Amino acid sequence: xxxxxxxxxxxxxxxxxxxxxxxxxxxxxxxxxxxxxxxxxxxxxxxxxxxxxxxxxxxxxxxxxxxxxxxxxxxxxxxxxxxxxxxxxxxxxxxxxxxxxxxxxxxxxxxxxxxxxxxxxxxxxxxxxxxxxxxxxxxxxxxxxxxxxxxxxxxxxxxxxxxxxxxxxxxxxxxxxxxxxxxxxxxxxxxxxxxxxxxxxxxxxxxxxxxxxxxxxxxxxxxxxxxxxxxxxxxxxxxxxxxxxxxxxxxxxxxxxxxxxxxxxxxxxxxxxxxxxxxxxxxxxxxxxxxxxxxxxxxxxxxxxxxxxxxxxxxxxxxxxxxxxxxxxxxxxxxxxxxxxxxxxxxxxxxxxxxxxxxxxxxxxxxxxxxxxxxxxxxxxxxxxxxxxxxxxxxxxxxxxxxxxxxxxxxxxxxxxxxxxxxxxxxxxxxxxxxxxxxxxxxxxxxxxxxxxxxxxxxxxxxxxxxxxxxxxxxxxxxxxxxxxxxxxxxxxxxxxxxxxxxxxxxxxxxxxxxxxxxxxxxxxxxxxxxxxxxxxxxxxxxxxxxxxxxxxxxxxxxxxxxxxxxxxxxxxx
Numbered sequence: 001x002x003x004x005x006x007x008x009x010x011x012x013x014x015x016x017x018x019x020x021x022x023x024x025x026x027x028x029x030x031x032x033x034x035x036x037x038x039x040x041x042x043x044x045x046x047x048x049x050x051x052x053x054x055x056x057x058x059x060x061x062x063x064x065x066x067x068x069x070x071x072x073x074x075x076x077x078x079x080x081x082x083x084x085x086x087x088x089x090x091x092x093x094x095x096x097x098x099x100x101x102x103x104x105x106x107x108x109x110x111x112x113x114x115x116x117x118x119x120x121x122x123x124x125x126x127x128x129x130x131x132x133x134x135x136x137x138x139x140x141x142x143x144x145x146x147x148x149x150x151x152x153x154x155x156x157x158x159x160x161x162x163x164x165x166x167x168x169x170x171x172x173x174x175x176x177x178x179x180x181x182x183x184x185x186x187x188x189x190x191x192x193x194x195x196x197x198x199x200x201x202x203x204x205x206x207x208x209x210x211x212x213x214x215x216x217x218x219x220x221x222x223x224x225x226x227x228x229x230x231x232x233x234x235x236x237x238x239x240x241x242x243x244x245x246x247x248x249x250x251x252x253x254x255x256x257x258x259x260x261x262x263x264x265x266x267x268x269x270x271x272x273x274x275x276x277x278x279x280x281x282x283x284x285x286x287x288x289x290x291x292x293x294x295x296x297x298x299x300x301x302x303x304x305x306x307x308x309x310x311x312x313x314x315x316x317x318x319x320x321x322x323x324x325x326x327x328x329x330x331x332x333x334x335x336x337x338x339x340x341x342x343x344x345x346x347x348x349x350x351x352x353x354x355x356x357x358x359x360x361x362x363x364x365x366x367x368x369x370x371x372x373x374x375x376x377x378x379x380x381x382x383x384x385x386x387x388x389x390x391x392x393x394x395x396x397x398x399x400x401x402x403x404x405x406x407x408x409x410x411x412x413x414x415x416x417x418x419x420x421x422x423x424x425x426x427x428x429x430x431x432x433x434x435x436x437x438x439x440x441x442x443x444x445x446x447x448x449x450x451x452x453x454x455x456x457x458x459x460x461x462x463x464x465x466x467x468x469x470x471x472x473x474x475x476x477x478x479x480x481x482x483x484x485x486x487x488x489x490x491x492x493x494x495x496x497x498x499x500x501x502x503x504x505x506x507x508x509x510x511x512x513x514x515x516x517x518x519x520x521x522x523x524x525x526x527x528x529x530x531x532x533x534x535x536x537x538x539x540x541x542x543x544x545x546x547x548x549x550x551x552x553x554x555x556x557x558x559x560x561x562x563x564x565x566x567x568x569x570x571x572x573x574x
Contacts, residue, residue, distance in 0.1 A: 030154075042056060338383040360435065
């Protein structure tokens with residue numbers, strides 16, 4: 001039998017798919033920290049005021065936040081590989097635009113295009129779910145999810161080395177080069193997933209969400225410059241609340257929404273997203289504090305006096321440890337579940353920041369902090385896509401993971417704004433950050449992790465999710481066989497009783513939404529699992545046959561319901 005359900009791998013992928021997708025994730029994550037080594041020099045390099053120069057960073061953040069859920073939904077509808085390549089191509093164009101200019105507005109335009117690539121990470125996770133066998137899926141998604149931190153961590157020393165020994169525009173040429181390499185590797189290695197969501201793209205929903213996000217993130221990223229109590233800041237926050245509220249009402253009424261808010265409101269999805277914000281906050285604190293502490297001159301009494309490159313190398317283990325953590329996560333999650341690994345990861349983060357309060361007096365201590373935090377953040381980041389994928393239909397994987405990635409981006413945005421404000425308000429008379437400011441920043445990160453832990457404790461007990469829990473091929477086979485016992489099974493036949501191969505069978509819930517889909521095997525057999533008990537409609541369609549819809553009800557237990565689907569005898573135009 002060769003059926004192709006949307007919640008199982010649809011085709012065998014080569015062993016190079018995972019590293020290629022992870023490389024693409026690392027490439028787009030590099031865009032977030034590419035300019036960190038030259039932040040303080042941007043006003044001079046672009047011949048503009050410091051307040052204007054910050055738009056070079058803000059524009060990337062805003063476009064990434066907007067693009068992430070939109071590209072995830074487009075991938076579900078039109079092909080995840082196709083949208084992944086488009087994301088990388090836009091990034092390459094943006095990098096080349098920035099490489100060829102020193103004009104502020106043109107630079108901002110290029111950086112905006114670079115931010116659109118952030119949608120590649122949820123697209124990569126969706127491709128992995130569609131293609132990989134279950135015993136490999138957990139560690140693969142963990143690596144893809146962690147690529148955000150890996151790319152950011154590895155970019156710091158490399159960008160510092162380039163900025164210190166070459167023209168700063170070389171940073172963008174390098175980004176365009178690795179982006180082009182990622183496109184070529186994706187074209188050569190990664191197959192397209194045939195899994196598709198039904199419906200059309202919600203254009204109004206995309207416009208509403210984009211407007212709401214921009215109105216919300218703008219005052220967060222620029223609040224320190226504008227003043228947190230200024231009319232502009234408060235007005236934008238109020239406007240974002242109104243726009244997002246109206247957007248939510250509209251999404252609940254749309255048949256094929258950009259974001260399924262009913263699915264998002266499920267406890268497993270809601271508390272995972274809330275925890276994601278807190279993990280994002282904690283991740284960005286170390287990226288903001290340690291490089292500054294390491295590069296401050298020893299004459300301050302607490303600075304560690306390291307060069308830009310050495311500081312980057314000492315922080316780089318943050319990303320490397322996150323990468324190494326992926327296989328460790330797979331083993332722990334296979335035994336205890338992703339909820340356990342999320343909680344464990346956040347506990348390790350809390351320990352890292354707590355210990356870091358007393359480990360700021362030597363360069364080697366920064367290395368210890370980076371390794372411990374990398375392990376904790378790696379476990380936490382790795383758990384998030386597993387929790388999301390286990391709670392949503394396969395047809396919504398891209399959009400759901402896009403929203404989760406957005407939550408992490410919101411966390412890093414909040415972290416950047418809050419920590420920037422703390423360091424500025426605690427700086428000495430010559431605007432140099434103080435040790436008190438660094439320690440307060442670490443305490444804020446610890447508090448964010450504590451809130452995240454509370455959110456994680458509210459996550460429901462994990463249900464049976466074989467694709468995320470299998471630790472061996474044998475376990476996967478057993479769990480696949482067990483899954484067959486829950487849901488609907490049968491054969492697709494024509495009017496003469498002959499099996500119909502490769503007929504599409506779709507499971508539709510009482511709200512008219514797709515709850516599952518598969519293709520019948522060579523002998524006409526199909527298997528569809530049910531997400532919950534209730535009434536469903538099974539719709540069947542095949543080339544050369546008229547469509548068929550049949551009602552059925554499942555009690556939600558481990559009993560399979562046999563239901564043969566007989567297609568009409570008349571032929572139709574394909």
